[in-house]
Amino acid sequence: MLKLVPEWAHHYDEFWAAIRKRNLWFIHLRYIFFIILLLFVFVGEYFLDFRFTDLQFRAILLTASYILIYNVIIHASRKHVGCEPGKFNCMYLSLIQTVLDISALFVLIYYTGIIESPLYMLFIFQTVIGSMILPGVVVYTITTTTCIVFIAMVFLQHFDYLPSHLIIGLTPNMMEHTFTYDILVVTIFSFIMLCSVYLANTISRRLYKREQQLRDYIIKIDEAEITKQRYIMGVVHEIKSPINAVQSILDLVINKYLGPVTPEIEEKLKRAKSRSEESLQLINNVLHISKLKLLEVSKKEEIALTKVMHTLLDKNYETASIKNITIKLSDKRKRKKIISADKTLLELAFSNIIGNSVKYGRQDGTILIELNDPLPDSVQISVHDDGIGIPTLEVTTVFEEFYRASNAKKKSFEGSGLGLSLVKEIIEKQKGSIELRSPSKFGSEQFPGTTVTITLPTIELRE
Amino acid sequence: MALIAVIDDDPDIIEASSLVLKSKGYHVVTATNPDDGYKIIQEKKPDLIILDVMMDEPDDGFFLAQKLRREKIKTPILMYTSVSKTIGMEFGAGEMVPVDDFVEKPISPDELLSKVHFLLNKE
Numbered sequence: 281m282l283k284l285v286p287e288w289a290h291h292y293d294e295f296w297a298a299i300r301k302r303n304l305w306f307i308h309l310r311y312i313f314f315i316i317l318l319l320f321v322f323v324g325e326y327f328l329d330f331r332f333t334d335l336q337f338r339a340i341l342l343t344a345s346y347i348l349i350y351n352v353i354i355h356a357s358r359k360h361v362g363c364e365p366g367k368f369n370c371m372y373l374s375l376i377q378t379v380l381d382i383s384a385l386f387v388l389i390y391y392t393g394i395i396e397s398p399l400y401m402l403f404i405f406q407t408v409i410g411s412m413i414l415p416g417v418v419v420y421t422i423t424t425t426t427c428i429v430f431i432a433m434v435f436l437q438h439f440d441y442l443p444s445h446l447i448i449g450l451t452p453n454m455m456e457h458t459f460t461y462d463i464l465v466v467t468i469f470s471f472i473m474l475c476s477v478y479l480a481n482t483i484s485r486r487l488y489k490r491e492q493q494l495r496d497y498i499i500k501i502d503e504a505e506i507t508k509q510r511y512i513m514g515v516v517h518e519i520k521s522p523i524n525a526v527q528s529i530l531d532l533v534i535n536k537y538l539g540p541v542t543p544e545i546e547e548k549l550k551r552a553k554s555r556s557e558e559s560l561q562l563i564n565n566v567l568h569i570s571k572l573k574l575l576e577v578s579k580k581e582e583i584a585l586t587k588v589m590h591t592l593l594d595k596n597y598e599t600a601s602i603k604n605i606t607i608k609l610s611d612k613r614k615r616k617k618i619i620s621a622d623k624t625l626l627e628l629a630f631s632n633i634i635g636n637s638v639k640y641g642r643q644d645g646t647i648l649i650e651l652n653d654p655l656p657d658s659v660q661i662s663v664h665d666d667g668i669g670i671p672t673l674e675v676t677t678v679f680e681e682f683y684r685a686s687n688a689k690k691k692s693f694e695g696s697g698l699g700l701s702l703v704k705e706i707i708e709k710q711k712g713s714i715e716l717r718s719p720s721k722f723g724s725e726q727f728p729g730t731t732v733t734i735t736l737p738t739i740e741l742r743e
Numbered sequence: 744m745a746l747i748a749v750i751d752d753d754p755d756i757i758e759a760s761s762l763v764l765k766s767k768g769y770h771v772v773t774a775t776n777p778d779d780g781y782k783i784i785q786e787k788k789p790d791l792i793i794l795d796v797m798m799d800e801p802d803d804g805f806f807l808a809q810k811l812r813r814e815k816i817k818t819p820i821l822m823y824t825s826v827s828k829t830i831g832m833e834f835g836a837g838e839m840v841p842v843d844d845f846v847e848k849p850i851s852p853d854e855l856l857s858k859v860h861f862l863l864n865k866e
Binding site for chain 2: 517520523524527529532535602
């Protein structure tokens with residue numbers, strides 16, 4: 281199969297979006313052209329001083345209907361034509377459109393007088409726009425063929441091998457053109473065709489390439505930023521370990537685990553401790569900023585939710601089975617749309633939530649994960665459990681950093697108190713929202729349970 | 744008196760924790776990497792495990808904790824963390840840490856003792 285996708289087009293999303301958009305323009309232009317043709321045929325002679333013969337009238341009408349029919353077919357089928365290189369894709373659709381358009385134009389030109397037809401200018405328009413989409417070889421082949429056919433038609437007309445279907449009223453004094461005149465017209469025509477196609481093709485290719493390069497650079501910059509922040513976090517973490525050790529040793533002495541300490545020494549040691557605490561605070565700030573930066577440059581990937589959910593369930597299965605907790609997944613979505621977000625971060629967020637449900641769940645409990653889409657452009661993921669729940673007054677405060685619900689603290693469950701604030705941060709970075717309810721829909725008096733509902737925007741395949 | 748295993752790759756942290764724990768009469772066994780830690784847990788059957796995150800080791804503290812739970816060893820685990828509260832990202836995506844409580848470094852002796860006391864008396 282003819283290879284139409286250029287080598288350099290590796291950011292396919294952008295490339296295909298441009299192709300599809302251009303195809304759509306063409307389809308819209310063709311409807312307009314159809315209407316103009318009809319006006320030309322039916323109304324033209326009342327306002328402008330010209331007339332068609334019966335044959336011309338029928339030929340133009342037939343061609344117009346032909347254009348309308350194939351345009352409707354292309355319009356209807358474009359939704360089903362995918363964007364996969366190697367298969368029949370929208371590039372082939374634009375090639376077919378170009379060939380159909382040019383053949384229809386030839387018929388129109390033939391029936392409006394060939395060299396006398398005002399329509400042959402449309403070839404330039406057609407090939408210039410075509411050359412923005414299709415690769416050089418194809419465009420030059422089409423342009424050259426068009427020029428050759430047109431030149432042939434002009435000469436065949438000149439030597440009376442083809443009849444001249446002139447529009448009555450355009451050339452009142454019928455003159456014979458000299459051969460030189462015809463040669464001049466076709467030369468200038470071919471020159472303009474080839475030049476404008478060459479220019480349009482090279483300029484648009486350069487722009488496309490530039491666009492793709494820019495995408496490359498953006499990705500590289502983001503990757504560099506991630507590496508940098510990871511490096512900073514690593515280094516800072518290394519610095520933190522010895523300070524932790526210093527503090528632990530100072531604590532031993534200050535708390536008199538090694539025997540009595542004189543008040544002066546104790547005072548100095550406390551001072552040393554407070555200074556090293558300062559540096560820990562600084563380190564924590566740097567780590568915190570690095571984390572925010574990492575969230576900032578998070579990648580955008582297209583994610584199928586069910587796949588993510590199944591991975592998570594597999595990973596949490598073992599921990600849940602210790603408490604004999606059953607995890608159920610129920611997919612109630614009417615539309616299976618994809619979401620665009622950072623997969624690692626999203627997994628981290630969901631795993632935190634499911635992890636919480638397991639952690640604060642009761643023995644032999646149940647966790648129900650529901651996927652739903654009450655609104656067409658978003659998806660709702662609800663995690664219901666029948667665990668210890670959250671006291672009503674604390675439902676909003678659990679999102680604060682380091683906050684742990686009072687009943688969670690009382691039972692000394694594992695937990696750093698960071699989970700939910702991080703989850704909220706991640707979800708909001710992905711333009712979603714999170715909501716917490718307790719009791720959940722199948723909680724009991726003793727185990728009210730919690731429902732966490734996350735809403736994330738979904739995306740359509742782009743036009 | 745209860746036996747506590749302290750597993751950390753920083754000898755100073757081990758020494759400091761041991762001193763604090765011994766001062767309250769606990770018996771302490773120590774290891775400086777997850778492999779040795781696993782061995783002493785198998786041999787000495789401690790009543791409580793204090794386990795550092797040990798991010799530098801190939802099989803880190805999380806890995807050891809998960810391995811113990813998989814083998815149905817239900818000894819309470821108290822985990823030392825260093826950055827969890829600040830960033831919360833060291834917990835790999837999709838994984839849960841099956842430990843009973845965390846102590847954030849630097850370790851304050853009082854906090855350590857109260858958590859150890861709580862975990863040992865929970866059963």
